[in-house]
Amino acid sequence: MPETINPSVDSHARVGVYICHCGTNIAGTVDVKSVSEFAASLPGVVVAREYKYMCSDPGQALVQQDIHEQKLNRIVVAACSPLLHEPTFRRVLSRAGINAFFLQMVNIREHDSWVHLDKGAATQKAKDLVRAAVRRVSLHKPLQKRQVPIHPSVLVVGGGIAGIHAALTLADAGKQVYLVERQPTIGGHMAMFDKTFPTLDCAACILTPKMTSVASHPHIRLWTYSEVVQVEGYVGNYKVKIKHKPRYVIDDLCIGCQECIAACVYKEGKTPDEFNLGLSKRKPVYLPFPQAVPQKVVIDPDTCIEFKSGKCKKTCIEACGDRHAIDFKQQESVDEIEVGTMILATGFKTFDPKRNPSYGYGRHANVYTSLEVERLINAAGPTGGELVLRDGQTPKSVGIIHCVGSRDRNTNRWCSKVCCMYSLKLAHLVRERTGAEVFNFYIDMRTPGKGYEEFYDRLLDEGVHFIRGRVAEVSDFAAHPSEEGKLVIRAEDTLAGFVRRIPVDMVILAVGLEPQADAQDVRRMFNISCASEGWFLERHPKLAPVSTFTEGVYIAGACQGPKDIPDSVAQAGAAAAEALALIDTQFVELEPYTASILEEECSGCKSCIPLCPYHAISFSDESKKASINEVLCKGCGTCVAGCPSGSIKQNFFEDEEIFEEIEGVLAYA
Amino acid sequence: MPDRPSDAAITQQFEPRIVAFFCNWCTYLAADLAGTSRMKYPPNTRVVRVMCSGRVDPQFVLDAFAHGADGVLIGGCHPGDCHYQEGNYKALRRFELLKRLLADLGIEKERIRLEWISAAEGDKVRAVINDMVKKVRALGPLKLERDAKDVWLAEVAV
Secondary structure (H helix, E strand, C coil), rough: CCCEECCCCCCCCCCEEEECCCCEEEEHHHHHHHHHHHHHCCCCCEEEEECCCCHHHHHHHHHHHHHCCCCEEEEEEEECCCHHHHHHHHHHHHHCCCCCCCCEEEECCCHHHCCCHHHHHHHHHHHHHHHHHHHCCCCCCCCCCEEEHHHHHHEEEEHHHHHHHHHHHHHHHCCCEEEEECCCCCCCCCHHEECCCCCCEEEEHHHHHHHHHHHCHHHHHHHHEEEEEEEEECCCCEEEEEECCCCEECCCHHHHHHHHHHHHHCCCCCCCCCCHHHHHHHCCEECCCCCCCCCCECCCCCCHHHHCCCCCCCCCHHHHHHCEECCCCCCEEEHHHHHHHHEEEEEECCHHHHHHHHHHHEEEECEEEHHHHHHHCCCCCCCCCCCCCCCCCCCCCEEEEECCCCCCCCCCCCCCCCCHHHHHHHHHHHHHHHHHHHEECCCCCCCCCHHHHHHHHHHHHCCCCECCCCCCEEECCCHHHHHCCCEEEEEEECCCCCCEEECCCEEEEEEEEEEEECHHHHHHHHCCCCCCCCEEECCCCCCCCCEECCCCCCEHHHHHHCCCHHHHHHHHHHHHHHHHHHCCCCEECCCCCCEEEEECCCCCCCCCCCCCCCCCEEEEECCCEEEEEEEEECCCHHHHHCCCCCCCEECCCCCCHHHHHHHHHHHCC | CCCCCCCCHHHCCCCEEEEEEEECCCHHHHHHHHCCCCCCCCCCCCEECCCCHHCCHHHHHHHHHHCCEEEEEEEEEECCCEEEEEEHHHHHHHHHHHHHHHCCCCCCCHHHHEEEEEECCHHHHHHHHHHHHHHHHHCCCCCCCHHHHHHHHHHHHH
């Protein structure tokens, strides 16, 4: 093994430098041997080595052994990003019996070998960064992580299948769960579906038992028609405010008999029903759908006569009788809870096809979105499960257009992942219910998943037509008598090599999945990040898919990216397991990067006090000095940079340490 | 290709030294993402990680210039997205004052830059570094008045 040992180094800091090859990831671009030789020549360096994989067991053992044999007391590891392996090497230092914070990581992979092509320049950069680290690490002070207890309760945001599954998993493990849902009922998008692919089991049959378990679970506090409005605190100790919108119905008194709905002065519904996407009408007092959980009605103040004029006969109150569940004076209320961890399962929204006017959604009556068709073929839907056109006729031919709002440079570039499969499912259901000819227009069929390709094969056998080509337009212009009164789908058939015009009675747009409209507000509130498309950003795309960069906040389901039901449930289970793992450690370790005041130097100018967003700095009128409450300090260092007399220091980011680093990177000829 | 500089010109081309202060939560991650996405940018920057752009003491910038940096780049979270609520606003305040001070010292404004780069914007890291290297290269090496540097070094030596 290439190494340079200089045991005669005589200074307080005896530094070991380790250069990782990371296979060829680093060594392919950076001349690791030359970096190692360079490191060995730096003042204070006792040993410098290069090794194939520093993070491997032998790599770690190497460091540990050198600490013992060479009496090292400072370690520099030049490898990947500190966000990946800093914890690994800190543990090595601890195991070897020296303080974990006597380590400095140098990022020569993400910030060097992977982004530069010129080997000479990349090697020079690695040397500069190593020099800076060696100079800096000599100044490192021993630090201890702070331990704070973890509150065992969990907040789950979003009552779709992901949120439901996560909540049940946690509650079954005996943890107190708060499940917050914005709509009056839980169930999310899955509750709107008719059947699920590829098994064709009915969505309601598999979902509603879980929904009722949520409502009856002793460890779940279910808050529907509620929203999180404020999040404060840190991992293990979050304080969350939840706003409850008024239902104008007292939860504990309403038994879900729905007599008030029958008794409402409106004989017929007049308001588009949200759950049926406006395909049916509802009254001002309504239950979102028959299996809604909780089974509590809601009164919509925008359409209720009592709210508009105050002169309603209030037949609903009469019908409710001595249950007295209806309360027109109900006000918005706020609950404040303490939780240790939070799971976001806020789901997705579907693409608005009006953004692509060539498909005629909103202009041609019989152009539907896939979600609307889910409601139409659902037995509990607006037509009782009959797939009919707007005029009540059964369609004889149906076109399904894939990738509407997906894989499209003009709208969304990503593949929404579920549309091919749900389009196949709809094709099957449309044929089953109506016997219509079904034409699928696709770009590529994407059916990876257990039993998915087999389902596609089955559809091919069922006689559904598949035409490969992105549809150019849907119009009602008849170029031939056979097209009269039909919707004409025009697309280039890229397999046959010519443009086709296919007249159909109904067009179904397979709309893609998008981040929720308020995803940006939500992620700000929870202090997490979004990827550029607006999906919540996971800590690592492969190895930490449900964690975020904020400790104690996890993500599950389609808020992280387009996902089908099995994947959403799997993620929800993973998020619940991560939360449980954290809760069961009972204590969370916080980085010791807090700031403190050097009292003898503080002039008492108070300029630091307004800089702290956490109110961690206070001023003593007796001593005329400021002081920092370490428990409240989050370690940003803003006050340190703002102190005019330099009398605040931040652990691990002390001025002298950063100056050494700056001067170290610049000390090249 | 008449526009192509000769090989000799390439090797002799001035390579600016740029010190970059990146916050731990947004811009440092963005630079990591640029790496995992194998984006390519010139090797002129040296990143110093701080927890928040609010930690960037104007002294750090002056120290970098005094020790031979030709440019300084500060990267923080977008307004409203700071991991510490508002550290980036404090960074912005200091940056505005610092720019005036640097102008008085005769340091061109292209040599100091504050950018909001979120964890998802690996491509912005690449674009900003490309652009900054190009502009600072065009300016040439930073020439500080000799005594200005000495005064500064004496100041921080205290």
